[in-house]
Amino acid sequence: MPKTPPERxxxxxxxxxxxxxxxxxxxxxxxPGDTPDFGDIDIPAVEATPRPGEATKxxxxxxxxxxxxxxxxxxxEAKGLWNPNLAPDRLRSMLRTxxxxxxxxDRMFRAQRQGKTSFYMKSTGEEATSVASTMAIDRTDMVFxxxxxxxxxxxxxxxxxxxxxxxxxNRGDHLLGRQLPIMYSAPEHGFFxxxxxxxxxxxxxxxxxxxxxxxxxxxxxxxxCGEGSSAEGDFHxxxxxxxxxxxxxxxxxxxxxxxxxxxxxxxxxxxxxxxARAVGYGIAGLRVDGNDPLAVYAATxxxxxxxxxxxxxxxxxxxxxxxxxxxxxxxxxxxxxxQEARAWPFGDPIARLRQHLERLGEWDAERHEAQAKELDELxxxxxxxxxxxxxxxxxxxxxxxxxxxxxxxxxxxHLKEQCAQMLAEQEAKFGPDWKPE
Amino acid sequence: MxxxxxTMNMIEAINSAMDVMLGRDDKVVVxxxxxxxxxxxxxxxxxLQKKHGKTRVFDTPINECGIIGVAVGMGxxxxxxxxxxxxxxxxxxxxxxxxxxxARLRYRSANDFICPxxxxxxxxxxxxxxxxxxxxxxxxxxxxCGVKTVIPSNPYDAKxxxxxxxxxxxxxxxxxxxxxxxxxxxGYYDRPVEPWSKHAASAVPEGYYRIDLxxxxxxxxxxxxxxxAYGTMVHVAKTIIDEMGADAxxxxxxxxxxxxxxxxxxxVKKTGRxxxxxxxxxxxxxxxxxxxLVQERCFYHLEAPVERVxxxxxxxxxxxxxxxxxxxxxxxxxxxxILKD
Numbered sequence: 001m002p003k004t005p006p007e008r009x010x011x012x013x014x015x016x017x018x019x020x021x022x023x024x025x026x027x028x029x030x031x032p033g034d035t036p037d038f039g040d041i042d043i044p045a046v047e048a049t050p051r052p053g054e055a056t057k058x059x060x061x062x063x064x065x066x067x068x069x070x071x072x073x074x075x076x077e078a079k080g081l082w083n084p085n086l087a088p089d090r091l092r093s094m095l096r097t098x099x100x101x102x103x104x105x106d107r108m109f110r111a112q113r114q115g116k117t118s119f120y121m122k123s124t125g126e127e128a129t130s131v132a133s134t135m136a137i138d139r140t141d142m143v144f145x146x147x148x149x150x151x152x153x154x155x156x157x158x159x160x161x162x163x164x165x166x167x168x169x170n171r172g173d174h175l176l177g178r179q180l181p182i183m184y185s186a187p188e189h190g191f192f193x194x195x196x197x198x199x200x201x202x203x204x205x206x207x208x209x210x211x212x213x214x215x216x217x218x219x220x221x222x223x224x225c226g227e228g229s230s231a232e233g234d235f236h237x238x239x240x241x242x243x244x245x246x247x248x249x250x251x252x253x254x255x256x257x258x259x260x261x262x263x264x265x266x267x268x269x270x271x272x273x274x275x276a277r278a279v280g281y282g283i284a285g286l287r288v289d290g291n292d293p294l295a296v297y298a299a300t301x302x303x304x305x306x307x308x309x310x311x312x313x314x315x316x317x318x319x320x321x322x323x324x325x326x327x328x329x330x331x332x333x334x335x336x337x338x339q340e341a342r343a344w345p346f347g348d349p350i351a352r353l354r355q356h357l358e359r360l361g362e363w364d365a366e367r368h369e370a371q372a373k374e375l376d377e378l379x380x381x382x383x384x385x386x387x388x389x390x391x392x393x394x395x396x397x398x399x400x401x402x403x404x405x406x407x408x409x410x411x412x413x414h415l416k417e418q419c420a421q422m423l424a425e426q427e428a429k430f431g432p433d434w435k436p437e
Numbered sequence: 438m439x440x441x442x443x444t445m446n447m448i449e450a451i452n453s454a455m456d457v458m459l460g461r462d463d464k465v466v467v468x469x470x471x472x473x474x475x476x477x478x479x480x481x482x483x484x485l486q487k488k489h490g491k492t493r494v495f496d497t498p499i500n501e502c503g504i505i506g507v508a509v510g511m512g513x514x515x516x517x518x519x520x521x522x523x524x525x526x527x528x529x530x531x532x533x534x535x536x537x538x539x540a541r542l543r544y545r546s547a548n549d550f551i552c553p554x555x556x557x558x559x560x561x562x563x564x565x566x567x568x569x570x571x572x573x574x575x576x577x578x579x580x581x582c583g584v585k586t587v588i589p590s591n592p593y594d595a596k597x598x599x600x601x602x603x604x605x606x607x608x609x610x611x612x613x614x615x616x617x618x619x620x621x622x623x624g625y626y627d628r629p630v631e632p633w634s635k636h637a638a639s640a641v642p643e644g645y646y647r648i649d650l651x652x653x654x655x656x657x658x659x660x661x662x663x664x665x666a667y668g669t670m671v672h673v674a675k676t677i678i679d680e681m682g683a684d685a686x687x688x689x690x691x692x693x694x695x696x697x698x699x700x701x702x703x704x705v706k707k708t709g710r711x712x713x714x715x716x717x718x719x720x721x722x723x724x725x726x727x728x729x730l731v732q733e734r735c736f737y738h739l740e741a742p743v744e745r746v747x748x749x750x751x752x753x754x755x756x757x758x759x760x761x762x763x764x765x766x767x768x769x770x771x772x773x774x775i776l777k778d
Contacts, residue, residue: 144510175547185546192513193546197537203503204538207510207518214466214492221510233530237503244498406544407583409551409606412651412695 026265030337038345046070051081051298054306058284065275065285068319071294074347076355082298084136088362094135094293095353095363098127100375101151102350104160107379108167112181112328116391117167119181123148125323125341128293128349129254130224131155133316136300137222137250142212144192144205146224147182148254156189160382170390171397171436176405181392198229202238202251209249209307210241220248220307227274227317228259231267239281239315248307250300251315253277254290256322261335275317283313290320291346293353321346395437400426445641446633447618450592451481451557454599455519457645459489462517465603467494469504469521469557478523479559479618501531505556509538512552519603525560525612526572539608540583555602559615561669561716562753563622563762571753573717575667578610579694579726585609585650586693590617590671591638594691597648605650614668624673624764653697655704659686662710662775665701665727667691670714670763677768683776685712693723701727702734709740710775716763719747741778746771 030036049069052061071083078085086094105122112120123130130151134143143152153163165172167181175185185193192208195201205223212219225235230253242249253274257264267274278285284306288299296318303314323341325332337343357363390397404411404419411419426434445453458465467482473496476483486494497504501522508518522528528535539552562571578586587602587609589595595613602609616622620632633639656671661684666674671689678685686704690697705711711731713724724745731743746763754761 142514174549175545178547179545183545185549187546187549193542193550195538195545197533200506200534200538203506203534204510204513206503207507207512208514209510210507211466211511211514211516215514233502234506234534237498237500237506240498240500241503241507406548408585408695409543413698414695 026263026270028263028265028336030340032333032335032337034337036337036340036343038343041345043345044068044070046073047080049080049082051302054302054309055311056284058278058282061284062279065279065287066273067287069286069288069295069299070292071298072292072352072356076352076359078294078356082295084294084298084301086294086297088357088360090135091353091357092363094132094297095350095357096371096375097131097151097155098293098350098353099372100378101127101131101154103372103375103379104150104154104163107383108164109328111167111383115393116387117169117181118392119328120167121148121182121327122324123151125348126254126256126290126318126320127151128296128353129252129290129318129320132293132296133222133252133300136297137304138219140190140219141304142190142192142205142208142219142221144201144208144221144223145194146198146201146226146229146254147194147196148226149224150182150184153184153186153189153191156191158186158189158191160379161386164383164386165389168386168389168391169397170386170392172386172389173397176402177398199225199232199234201225202234203241205249206238206241206245206247209247210245213245213248218308220250220304222250222252224252224254226259227253227255227257227264227267227269228262230274230277239277239283242313243281243283246310246312248310249313250303250307251313252318253315254318254320256320258322258326258332258336260326260330261332273317275315278315283315285315285317287317287319289346290318291349291352293349294356319346390437397436399436441643442640443643444634444639445592445596446620446639447589447592447595447613448479448481450596450641451599451613452483452485453641453643454596454603455482455485456488458519458600458603459485459493461645464515464517465493465519466511466516467519467521468497468508470497470499470523472496472521477521479615481521481557501527501529502534505531505534505539508554508556509534509542509552512554513550517553517603519555519557522556522558524566524570525558525574526569528556528558528574535584535608535610536581540581543607544583551606552608553606555599555605555609555611557599557611557613559618560612561614561616562758563616563626563669565755565758566753567755568752571758573715573748575612575693575717576721576723576726578612579723583608585695586612587650587691588612588614588667588693589691590614590668590689591621591636592633592641593638594648594654596641597646598650598691600645601647601650604647609650612668616669617672621672622669623676624768625676626759626762626764648691650692651695651697653691653700654689655700656687656689657685659684659708661685661708662712662772663688663701663704663708664712664714665690666714667693668716670716673764674714674768677765677772681769681772683772685772696730698730698734701731705731705735706738709738711735711739711743712746712771712775713743714746714763714768716748718750719745720750722747741775744771744775
């Protein structure tokens with residue numbers, strides 16, 4: 001029989017007059033049917049947040065882990081010490097990329113609903129995090145993304161058709177249909193293969209950055225995860241290694257408030273900020289308005305300069321909101337208040353950048369509409385081209401033996417045998433003349 | 438050859454393999470708990486940091502997920518990392534990085550990224566290590582798609598196989614039988630340990646050579662029964678077989694995956710009998726896979742049921758470890774039985 005620790009005797013009182021222990025199970029503030037009100041979120045004034053030098057010791061800038069880096073006020077004016085003062089052309093390019101990303105997301109979401117693929121994940125409302133941060137680092141820097149950073153690929157001009165081919169697992173998919181849609185891989189664009197297991201890319205990014213530093217390279221690494229997966233051990237392994245070796249890496253935590261149906265409280269968000277995870281590791285931390293593209297740009301630029309000058313890693317919490325479901329397999333109306341996205345006080349990143357450009361006199365509604373239409377057309381045309389190469393579930397698009405290739409560099413005997421078995425099965429089913437469609 | 442051959446124990450041979458590779462290829466890095474200045478708790482990396490520098494051979498936090506995870510990233514950068522996990526019993530916190538990341542990176546990225554990593558780790562019992570310093574997790578490794586599993590049984594093989602593992606472009610788990618680091622083990626824990634210097638395989642070339650992965654070695658030729666073993670158990674099996682005067686053929690598998698199935702098939706078809714010996718727990722152990730393969734390929738040549746001699750399905754006990762260990766009595770009993778059948 002297992003032995004148990006001494007029990008409290010029935011009917012007896014505790015040794016003191018303390019109330020009995022109670023277990024806290026976090027609960028989000030709003031559920032379906034509630035009217036959300038985020039009026040009590042502390043939003044410091046744009047000018048209120050100081051900008052320390054890139055070499056500042058982490059202990060001298062801890063307050064930034066609890067504040068909020070902002071550049072755009074809610075009237076679209078860029079202000080304060082963090083203002084990156086980007087030229088209008090750069091701003092327009094940023095806007096264009098975000099609009100294209102949203103058009104791409106909308107189109108691919110619909111494609112999934114039309115049964116053309118199994119799965120999709122939109123980044124609606126979070127476009128600034130991936131797009132603006134990518135524009136603030138060098139194209140040769142290596143990104144270790146999570147699953148909602150398609151904006152990085154678009155910002156680096158990765159061909160849309162290749163993304164679509166991957167989503168459709170079609171003949172053009174260079175990953176040979178092996179990966180779930182959106183698990184891209186693009187080494188020539190500095191984009192590491194997306195895993196699907198959460199936060200595993202965090203220590204990998206640190207390893208890449210350590211390798212770069214040990215070779216006297218100039219390139220840095222960036223890693224991405226959500227606030228939910230910051231609870232994974234890999235996250236903490238990564239921060240430990242990064243601080244130990246002063247690795248040139250930027251850790252991005254996209255705090256979009258929701259991990260499928262679990263709110264940020266299940267990752268510890270009720271107690272402190274996610275940027276504050278940096279404090280315990282002795283690394284720099286910044287908490288940034290993730291719906292403010294210029295703030296994201298500025299924070300990333302700061303962290304990249306810091307990393308590139310051997311001043312070590314930075315953790316950036318992008319405070320944002322997941323405006324839509326986790327994925328096409330998710331229905332957020334089952335667990336959160338329908339109005340949350342609209343009530344979110346930081347607005348929409350595309351609308352905010354547009355407002356800023358218009359305020360500068362560098363953009364107008366007419367151009368915006370024309371661009372939206374142009375990009376929608378671009379996505380639509382590209383989609384048609386991609387679909388010519390096949391869609392998921394309508395025929396098999398890869399030669400069967402590709403299933404067994406690349407498990408190892410050279411195929412060992414047991415895989416050759418299994419491959420032969422599978423080919424015989426398929427020949428029995430489809431006949432000897434079958435070719436990939 | 439004789440001029441540059443030195444008598445080495447297994448630790449020295451493993452050290453020499455890393456030394457040679459650190460010297461030949463500036464992409465090779467060695468990392469792990471206590472491997473740097475101190476040179477490893479088993480001394481496998483002694484002197485390497487001093488010789489090759491701190492950024493090539495360095496200590497890590499006590500964090501196996503991190504050790505294997507950063508090694509995956511280093512591999513993606515273009516390095517050839519050789520992480521050490523201090524005991525195989527500690528590999529479990531790093532298993533997700535091994536199973537879901539290192540092993541599948543080439544496949545999932547269709548060759549965009551590879552993971553040329555060699556995870557070295559001491560395994561097996563017989564050193565009073567208790568249940569957390571004695572385990573043999575090789576069948577967990579062979580069950581992962583995309584990882585090679587190598588287990589040497591002597592200094593010469595250890596060096597040649599480790600060099601081949603480091604040069605391999607796929608992740609390799611290199612399991613080092615720590616009971617035989619300092620000398621081959623007879624299986625008689627109450628007899629004096631014989632040093633490697635009395636064993637022919639302790640003559641190790643000081644320079645570069647490789648033993649290709651996936652090739653078994655015939656340790657002893659025989660006609661009556663094929664004994665499949667690896668690591669420590671090769672030596673234990675040989676002692677008992679020599680004592681019994683049994684006409685047994687011993688195959689030292691050396692690489693469990695990819696397995697040298699041709700050597701196994703040829704030997705079992707010749708002898709008609711097969712005894713499998715490993716120290717790991719029995720159920721779902723690698724012996725089960727070997728028994729199935731032999732049955733599938735050699736059934737009509739078999740004259741007796743395939744036998745397994747293994748550790749028991751219990752955690753590795755501390756004080757009773759010799760009752761757990763598949764030693765002389767267990768092996769002799771199984772051998773007598775299979776030869777009688």
